[in-house]
């Protein structure tokens with residue numbers, strides 16, 4: 432059997448590094464077609480030497496030149512910028528694109544891949560939050576599969592295998608509740624970026640860690656789940672599960688519940704997305720049931736986590752509303768991390784931007800990026816004022 436060629440986008444980030452670890456564990460099944468990174472040319476140079484990809488991309492021309500200088504005669508085709516990311520996505524004969532680009536930049540790559548019928552193992556949830564309707568339509572039209580790498584949607588994907596949509600009563604996404612579960616409003620107002628970056632169960636990048644603390648991340652996953660499984664938002668619920676062991680569950684019409692449980696290790700969903708429809712021997716140590724007990728569940732109170740209601744409101748509004756939500760959140764989280772915005776003001780600022788910006792139909796990727804840009808400047812205006 433020939434090996435599956437994987438394009439790893441965002442290869443020097445947390446998910447990208449873990450994806451390459453999964454590739455290393457399955458040398459007979461996987462190979463690296465291309466790598467794309469932001470600015471970390473030193474780590475990328477090590478990855479190029481190990482994986483010998485045909486195409487390598489970096490965010491800027493200077494980073495691309497620094498990589499060429501480091502690699503010398505060993506350098507493959509080194510490209511940069513948006514065009515470079517496109518070449519790494521579609522120009523290296525990849526069978527699957529593992530998209531772990533951080534933020535809105537990942538959307539173009541997802542769209543380019545599915546438009547050419549290339550399967551996407553999706554860690555860049557912005558792709559579906561911003562443009563789920565367009566991405567899923569392009570995937571259907573071109574015979575591409577979008578496989579979630581995000582652990583909770585991936586868990587749902589596993590629970591739903593062999594189940595008809597008509598048999599599903601509801602999907603339940605679990606949320607850790609973040610590092611401030613149980614904190615008072617006063618305590619939340621004084622949260623520092625350093626404190627917010629300490630997630631209790633998952634090790635992730637800064638934006639998603641803050642989004643996990645506000646539960647905006649879970650709101651995004653409601654949107655992601657809606658598009659992935661074509662189920663209405665009313666059938667997608669969120670429950671707080673502080674141990675992050677049950678990654679999500681489904682409830683069927685006969686009252687049965689099917690849960691997905693496993694260690695909190697991203698290599699599990701990454702490998703699952705790359706191996707699908709097959710299932711390969713474990714990349715990680717299995718869960719110790721007794722040591723992991725107890726597993727507890729709590730309601731995700733709407734007044735405690737207003738980001739959840741806001742995400743549902745944006746999904747309801749449709750069109751470009753979820754792109755506006757994502758852009759406003761990205762700007763507000765960055766402002767918090769720079770010490771320019773209080774933690775408990777992140778979600779209110781996003782709500783204000785969502786109220787102010789015009790929502791239009793999501794007719795093209797260009798419409799989405801225009802809404803994204805307008806929402807960013809509106810968010811900056813709110814922060815400046």
Ligand code: MG
Pocket residue numbers: 581582583584652
């Ligand atoms: Mg998740």
